[in-house]
Amino acid sequence: MRTLTSVLLLFLVALAxxxxxxxxxxxxxxxxxxxxxxxxxxxxxxxxxxxVERLPSEQLLTPASQxxxxxxxxxxxxxxxxxxxxxxxxxxxxxxxxxxxxxCAAWDASDVPLDALAYTAIxxxxxxxxxxxxRFLTPQMYLDHEAWAAGDSRYDGIxxxxxxxxxxxxxxxxxxxxxxAGLAFGDNIVAINGDSAADMSAxxxxxxxxxxxxxxxxxxxxxxxxxxxxxxxxPRARIRIPVIESRMIGDIAYLRLQGFPTxxxxxxxxxxxxxxxxxxxxxxxxxxxxxxxxxLDVGTMIASYFLPVNAPVYQQTTRRGQHTTAVSLNxxxxxxxxxxxxxxxxxxxxxxxxxxLQEGSVATLIGRTTAGAVAGSIVVPLSDxxxxxxxxxxxxxxxxxLLNNIGVxxxxxxxxxxxxxxxxxxxxxxxxxxxLRTQLSAERQTAGEAPAPAATSPSSGGVAPVN
Numbered sequence: 001m002r003t004l005t006s007v008l009l010l011f012l013v014a015l016a017x018x019x020x021x022x023x024x025x026x027x028x029x030x031x032x033x034x035x036x037x038x039x040x041x042x043x044x045x046x047x048x049x050x051x052v053e054r055l056p057s058e059q060l061l062t063p064a065s066q067x068x069x070x071x072x073x074x075x076x077x078x079x080x081x082x083x084x085x086x087x088x089x090x091x092x093x094x095x096x097x098x099x100x101x102x103x104c105a106a107w108d109a110s111d112v113p114l115d116a117l118a119y120t121a122i123x124x125x126x127x128x129x130x131x132x133x134x135r136f137l138t139p140q141m142y143l144d145h146e147a148w149a150a151g152d153s154r155y156d157g158i159x160x161x162x163x164x165x166x167x168x169x170x171x172x173x174x175x176x177x178x179x180x181a182g183l184a185f186g187d188n189i190v191a192i193n194g195d196s197a198a199d200m201s202a203x204x205x206x207x208x209x210x211x212x213x214x215x216x217x218x219x220x221x222x223x224x225x226x227x228x229x230x231x232x233x234x235p236r237a238r239i240r241i242p243v244i245e246s247r248m249i250g251d252i253a254y255l256r257l258q259g260f261p262t263x264x265x266x267x268x269x270x271x272x273x274x275x276x277x278x279x280x281x282x283x284x285x286x287x288x289x290x291x292x293x294x295x296l297d298v299g300t301m302i303a304s305y306f307l308p309v310n311a312p313v314y315q316q317t318t319r320r321g322q323h324t325t326a327v328s329l330n331x332x333x334x335x336x337x338x339x340x341x342x343x344x345x346x347x348x349x350x351x352x353x354x355x356x357l358q359e360g361s362v363a364t365l366i367g368r369t370t371a372g373a374v375a376g377s378i379v380v381p382l383s384d385x386x387x388x389x390x391x392x393x394x395x396x397x398x399x400x401x402l403l404n405n406i407g408v409x410x411x412x413x414x415x416x417x418x419x420x421x422x423x424x425x426x427x428x429x430x431x432x433x434x435x436l437r438t439q440l441s442a443e444r445q446t447a448g449e450a451p452a453p454a455a456t457s458p459s460s461g462g463v464a465p466v467n
Contacts, residue, residue, distance in 0.1 A: 027104035036114035037103050040064070043122040043136070043388050044096070046380050050390045051129065052318060060125040061099040067124035068103055068117055072110035115384070122388065131391050132373035132404070133348070135203060139385035140210070148261050157210040158217065159239045161290055162189070162202040163345060169221070170345045171290050173241065181234045183219065186418030190229055191220040213237050224418060246272040252436055253281035257302075260294030260349045266301040273305060273333045283337040283436040285429065286357075289367060293348020296325070296376060303356050304331040306338070306363070312398025313356045316376060324398065337439050338363040339432040342410055347371040355397040355408045365410040366432045372407035 027033035044064075048055055107117055123136045137145060144155050159176020160169055160183055169187040172179045189197045192208045209217050213236050220231045243265060245256040253276035257269070276284065293299075296314075303313050304327040312326045340363045342354050351370040357363040376393025397403055412435070414428045 027100075027107065032114055033104055033107045036107070036118045037100060039118045039382055039384055039386075040103065040121045041096075042382050043125060046388050046390055047125055047129065047134070050378070050380070050392055051134065052375070052391050052394050054319075055129065057095040059128055061095050063124045063128040064121040065099055065102045067120050068106045071117060071120040072106040072112050119386070122386075126388065129391075131375060132371075133375040133377040133389060133391040135389050137379065137387040137389060138207060141207070142379070142381060142385065142387040145379055145387070148259075155210065155239055156213045156236050157239050158183070158234045158236060160209075161345060162205050162209070164202040167197050167200050167202060167205055173239065176239060177234050177237050181232045183221070183232055183234065184223070184418065185416075185421040187221040187223050189219060190222050193218050194220075211236050244268050244272065246275070248276075248279060248281065249285070249433065251280065251282045252433060253279075253284045254287065255284065256287035256289075257291055257350070259292045260298040260302070263295070263298055265298055269302050270305060270333060277333070281336070282440055283339075284334060285339055285341065285432050285436070286363065287341045287429070288346050288350045288354055289341050289343040289428070290345045291347065291350030292345075293350050293373075296349060296352075299349035299353050300325060300327070301331075303327060303353055304329060305333040306357055307360045308332060311356070311360050314352045314398055315396045315400055317394040317396070318392060326398070337436055337443075339435055340365050341428050341432055342367040342370050342408065343416070343428070344368050344371055344407075346408075347373040348375075351403055351408050352395065352397070355401070355403060358408065358411070359397060359399050364412065364435060365408065366412045366435065367410050367414055367428050368416070369409050369413075370407040372403065372405045374403035
């Protein structure tokens with residue numbers, strides 16, 4: 001899925017909204033407020049009915065109540081049982097009517113637009129789940145998701161991937177407006193359009209940064225090593241993210257995957273691997289840095305190009321039990337030395353694939369521990385065109401190792417220096433290439449062959465930029 005955040009591992013199933021309960025979904029004095037409240041109820045029912053674990057109503061409704069009161073800027077303590085405190089000690093049957101009263105009173109006491117109030121409540125519920133794949137999508141974010149799921153990797157923005165905790169720049173696409181303006185990896189974002197970004201997540205920031213091509217966004221950053229703040233006025237443009245990139249670096253193949261959005265990617269990867277073999281590539285660098293995940297079936301198919309039949313890829317747990325997914329067909333294409341590059345923006349199916357290759361002893365992982373955002377989810381549209389992404393699967397590694405909130409640890413850890421990145425140097429790729437050359441040299445010596453001459457890497461020799 002896209003990185004609106006974080007960036008995602010999806011079944012990409014579009015379901016019709018679940019029916020909402022008729023009771024306590026109306027504000028007596030306003031049909032508009034009632035419609036807004038019903039939208040919140042749709043999201044609440046989805047979370048209660050589909051999330052991988054049973055969620056107590058209070059876990060969802062208490063933060064939602066607090067959020068709408070804060071958004072409405074109402075004096076809570078003076079309002080008694082119509083305030084969020086009225087949820088305390090209630091039974092589950094009573095909790096929704098109490099929340100509905102809170103919501104309607106908040107709307108009546110403020111001039112907050114109804115969609116903003118509903119989105120505030122829904123976003124608070126998804127955040128309360130505290131799970132990286134459960135989140136709220138605005139109508140525009142849902143349209144972007146649908147386009148990505150259909151294989152259209154374009155959007156209007158500045159061409160930068162963001163990270164959370166703290167909010168900052170994870171990656172800048174070469175030639176993008178962000179790149180031309182001077183935004184760079186490692187920059188910490190202090191403000192967006194003049195508003196503080198101190199408590200902002202990457203997914204929230206994406207909503208502000210993206211917009212219609214031709215408009216601009218103001219981003220204020222703090223850059224390690226430099227005094228003071230810098231502010232960039234960055235024009236938005238149509239951004240296209242290449243999902244797959246392949247090339248040769250000397251006699252070593254290089255394949256980068258940004259995600260697993262559509263089934264046709266599997267043939268693209270297979271074709272690239274066959275071409276590498278035809279070009280007599282002696283080893284492979286599989287670059288999964290910044291890979292935002294995607295479809296389980298697509299990632300599993302790609303895993304089968306490197307792993308033998310019956311090799312486990314991942315274990316999934318749902319409300320109905322546990323199941324292990326393994327390579328089911330003999331489709332192995334690549335059996336030569338291989339390294340996989342990962343970082344803290346490698347997420348979801350990117351993490352699962354990296355873990356499967358590591359556990360299958362077919363690749364060495366190099367870089368940084370991955371994002372730890374590993375779960376299976378579906379995106380369900382709401383009646384106004386927005387959507388909720390709901391985690392329906394807990395996913396562990398093929399051998400049962402926890403991945404979510406933990407990540408995949410590299411075999412060789414490399415701390416990235418932002419100054420190297422800004423200068424066009426890619427130390428992680430350099431280490432991967434050096435490791436492969438060392439392995440190949442040892443194999444040749446064992447076989448009694450002369451070692452091959454070293455090839456120049458694109459990062460240190462400037463042959464080609466790394467995207």
